[in-house]
Amino acid sequence: MKKIKILALTAAFVALSASVFAGSWLDSITADSVGEFNKRADEISGGFDDFAEQLAISVPQAATQQNVWSDAYIGQLISIPPHLGGGVNVGLTHIDTSGLKNAVDALGLADIDIKDSYYFPVFTADLRIGGVLLPFDFDIAVMKTGKMSTSGFGADLSVDLLTVGMDVRYALFKGGLVMPKISVGAGYFYNQGTFGVSSDYADANIDYKVHTMYAQAQISKTFLFITPFVGLRGLVSKCDNSWDWAFSGKYVGEIENINNSLENKAKLRDSGSYKTDSFDFNAIQPQIFAGVGVNFFVLDFTLSVTADLRHIADSGLWSGAASLRLSL
Incomplete structure (x- = not known):
């Protein structure tokens, strides 16, 4: 919702921004080029619009991962030993960035390499x-980057990202020597992010703010020290x-x-914006x-891996994650 050192997704946005700043086709604008200019402006806006739509489905995917x-239920807090744990999670989420590629193509800068998709990293504690x-059992996950500058990438890009989430799971079966653990649960995530860039040319x-609510079911079974699991x-x-x-x-003048x-x-359109709720x-x-x-x-x-069954075919939306924790 976007990571961070800098996300591959952010790198894609930097590349798009750099292409806007190059301004090669802007230098040849005349009063006779209104139609072509506005067509390009529409395509730039369309690219951002497509990207915003992809964020709407990709950010929740990245968050819930x-x-x-692995355990569908970790046990009671008040016991010997008490059952609790915590650590860090890192993951990659695949996102369709063809909208960004289309925007760059509309700018006529073929030397800028924007791929149709990227994998961007996410991390939480x-x-x-x-x-x-x-x-x-109950879980809370958080991530906050603070405002970061990436001027080393050739553009004055600022990134500010926040993730806060929580879930609760109820054990239908606590598991045992033969029986697996089975739980049902519900959770909530809030993601907020800003990608901003400015230069002498553009x-x-x-910005995105995404509230995600979810319900889930999970089954797991431990064999010695290995616990495979699957869930919906x-x-x-x-x-x-x-x-x-x-x-x-x-260019404004x-x-x-x-x-x-x-x-x-008809006038030249030198800007575009959109907001969706x-x-x-x-x-x-x-x-x-x-x-x-x-x-x-x-x-x-x-x-773990997660696949979005609704968007895996058209957007290739899936994630992978690794977690390292101390747990009792």
């Missing part, structure tokens, strides 16, 4: 504690995404002069997740 535990009296920003999850999200771009610097000369004719219970994202955990005394290592 961050608090996956999380803590899970066992329940009291009832057989449940300014562009993408259904997501529904509320997205408040926006983007804007505008030419700046010398040049475009204004041309527009003044056009009088009542969406929530749709019909847009449920069904997921399947699976993986394996390895436990050595108090050290727990988990590998």
